Amino acid sequence: MTDQKVLETQKWLNATYGNVTGFEKAPENGHTGWKTIYSLREALQHELGLSQLGEGFGDATKGALVHVITEVKPGYKGKIAKLIKGAFWCKGISSGEFDESYDADLDKAVKALQGYAGLPKDGILTVNLTAALFDMSAFVLVEGGDSNIRKMQQDLNARFSNELGVMPCDGIYQRDTNKALIYALQRTVGMSAEVANGNYGPGTVSLTPTVSSGTTGYIVQIIQYGLYVNGFYKGNLDGNFNDGVVSGIIEFRKFMNLPPFSAVADLTLIKGLLTSNGNTDRDSNTCDASTQLTKNDIANFKRFGFDIVGRYLTGTVGSGENERPKNLTISEIKRIAEGGLRLFPIYEDGGYTVEYFTSRQGVVDANIASQVARELGFPSGTTIYFAIDVDVQEGEIGSGIVPYITSLLKTLKYTEYEVGIYGTRNVCLHGEKLGVKKSFVADMSYGWSGNLGFKMPKNWAFDQFSEYPIGGTPIDQDASSGRDKGVVITDFPKGISRNEVLKKISKIVSAFGVEFGKKITISVGVLDVTLEAKAAVEPKDGAIFFFFYLFCN
Numbered sequence: 001m002t003d004q005k006v007l008e009t010q011k012w013l014n015a016t017y018g019n020v021t022g023f024e025k026a027p028e029n030g031h032t033g034w035k036t037i038y039s040l041r042e043a044l045q046h047e048l049g050l051s052q053l054g055e056g057f058g059d060a061t062k063g064a065l066v067h068v069i070t071e072v073k074p075g076y077k078g079k080i081a082k083l084i085k086g087a088f089w090c091k092g093i094s095s096g097e098f099d100e101s102y103d104a105d106l107d108k109a110v111k112a113l114q115g116y117a118g119l120p121k122d123g124i125l126t127v128n129l130t131a132a133l134f135d136m137s138a139f140v141l142v143e144g145g146d147s148n149i150r151k152m153q154q155d156l157n158a159r160f161s162n163e164l165g166v167m168p169c170d171g172i173y174q175r176d177t178n179k180a181l182i183y184a185l186q187r188t189v190g191m192s193a194e195v196a197n198g199n200y201g202p203g204t205v206s207l208t209p210t211v212s213s214g215t216t217g218y219i220v221q222i223i224q225y226g227l228y229v230n231g232f233y234k235g236n237l238d239g240n241f242n243d244g245v246v247s248g249i250i251e252f253r254k255f256m257n258l259p260p261f262s263a264v265a266d267l268t269l270i271k272g273l274l275t276s277n278g279n280t281d282r283d284s285n286t287c288d289a290s291t292q293l294t295k296n297d298i299a300n301f302k303r304f305g306f307d308i309v310g311r312y313l314t315g316t317v318g319s320g321e322n323e324r325p326k327n328l329t330i331s332e333i334k335r336i337a338e339g340g341l342r343l344f345p346i347y348e349d350g351g352y353t354v355e356y357f358t359s360r361q362g363v364v365d366a367n368i369a370s371q372v373a374r375e376l377g378f379p380s381g382t383t384i385y386f387a388i389d390v391d392v393q394e395g396e397i398g399s400g401i402v403p404y405i406t407s408l409l410k411t412l413k414y415t416e417y418e419v420g421i422y423g424t425r426n427v428c429l430h431g432e433k434l435g436v437k438k439s440f441v442a443d444m445s446y447g448w449s450g451n452l453g454f455k456m457p458k459n460w461a462f463d464q465f466s467e468y469p470i471g472g473t474p475i476d477q478d479a480s481s482g483r484d485k486g487v488v489i490t491d492f493p494k495g496i497s498r499n500e501v502l503k504k505i506s507k508i509v510s511a512f513g514v515e516f517g518k519k520i521t522i523s524v525g526v527l528d529v530t531l532e533a534k535a536a537v538e539p540k541d542g543a544i545f546f547f548f549y550l551f552c553n
Contacts, residue, residue, distance in 0.1 A: 009036070010027065016043070017043045020042075021053075026040075034136060043083055068080070073124070076102040081100050084125070093113060117166050118155060131165060132168075145170050152181075153167055160180065174453045179452070181274055184218075185270070200271055205271070210264060212263065227248040230273055230455055231455055249264070252272070258278075278443070285308060288464065288478060289475045300470045310343075310346050310385070311343060311344075312327060313369055313373060314349045342485060344486045344487070362403065362407025366415075370411075370416075376492075377492040377493055382487055383418040384418070388401060405431050420437070422439075424454070425454035432458065438484055441460050443456075462484065464478045
């Protein structure tokens with residue numbers, strides 16, 4: 001539905017600033033969107049005297065605005081007042097007549113926005129409030145939002161908006177909210193505003209307190225916030241270390257496997273609530289590696305307390321002279337079993353960009369991975385973790401990731417193996433909804449948008465949180481929930497010779513009426529398979545495994 005005030009704003013912007021160099025015209029459709037917001041920002045920049053206009057509301061805009069904002073108050077007249085009125089209409093807040101007067105209606109609109117944002121309703125328009133106004137951020141509870149999270153956002157604004165800016169108050173726990181919560185912790189434990197930055201670095205780690213029953217104050221409220229957004233607290237957000245906080249801490253520790261399972265809120269608990277990777281110095285029994293492991297590597301892993309190791313089914317890492325195989329071999333499997341480690345398989349042979357993930361690719365990957373796992377002797381019921389090793393944005397998940405995971409599930413259900421997903425919390429949460437039973441969470445990438453502000457999936461089996469070398473061999477350290485204990489392989493399938501492989505290929509090709517050495521294309525469901533059978537093909541080639549699985553089993 002067209003908003004006439006928004007349409008009036010768009011038309012005025014284009015008529016007034018359409019010939020200004022660098023100004024991009026707003027769409028005249030009566031609907032607020034980023035293009036209209038960009039036009040409002042560029043018009044404001046022009047009125048502030050900036051020669052170069054841009055879509056952002058950065059330091060240059062704020063620096064210019066700070067010199068005039070104190071004059072923009074009741075009684076002021078000028079185009080800046082009209083731009084502010086237009087921004088309010090685009091925000092869905094009435095600002096009276098669309099003119100150049102800072103009148104009582106505009107003063108009322110400023111106070112309304114302050115109230116929505118959790119700020120004192122004093123009517124004083126600040127640089128930070130103006131930046132929030134000239135933005136698409138929502139300050140009312142949106143669909144899918146949580147009223148308690150909105151109250152938390154308002155509280156954080158009330159305390160820290162002068163330093164952080166005015167964050168959205170829409171009830172959605174998101175990246176900005178997460179960073180603001182870490183910032184609140186930093187300021188609460190004594191870090192100055194000049195040093196605090198919303199990142200949980202070494203300085204914050206060193207200052208993180210240990211809090212237990214009997215403590216009160218804002219530090220407890222921050223813990224309550226952390227427990228709430230992770231789904232482990234439903235009580236009052238009042239700063240009291242009550243029974244709900246006690247049980248919430250214990251349950252969160254158990255869920256994340258963070259012993260001791262007591263009600264003490266220490267670094268491991270607090271950082272675990274506020275970041276994806278948590279306390280990176282904590283102990284765990286699992287690691288994964290992209291290196292073909294020697295007997296010495298396995299002995300070193302055992303000495304470091306690891307019981308389970310994740311390894312890749314196929315592929316290489318590095319490039320050029322540094323390229324090396326990462327695929328698991330039967331001899332390596334034997335060394336792993338003899339060394340007392342259990343094993344879980346990972347499939348990642350590409351997939352470093354969002355474009356890789358399609359329904360068709362899911363069919364390909366499921367077939368390759370299951371055939372290789374079978375050739376290596378992985379027993380029935382083993383979960384194969386398919387890597388989605390990219391920071392997928394929420395808007396991209398439905399178009400590519402969901403079809404990819406759906407294809408994995410549909411294809412692997414006809415085999416003896418189970419689908420697992422490696423990816424961000426958000427990706428794993430989507431996989432969980434689709435029916436994936438186990439997740440390998442890429443929490444080590446704590447800055448990824450798919451981790452910040454997202455809960456841990458309930459089906460998590462492994463949680464990757466740190467990386468370092470052991471005896472020169474790089475590893476990723478993983479926590480384990482116990483949902484996947486790994487496997488020990490001692491029974492290996494009988495191998496197949498190169499001549500037998502070529503005979504099978506020749507037989508299949510002949511069956512389709514094509515001479516050996518020619519190309520054939522065969523459609524199977526959504527997949528078109530093209531095979532050129534020639535003597536140079538090696539049995540280990542992934543395409544051969546895939547072809548055998550489809551047509552030979």
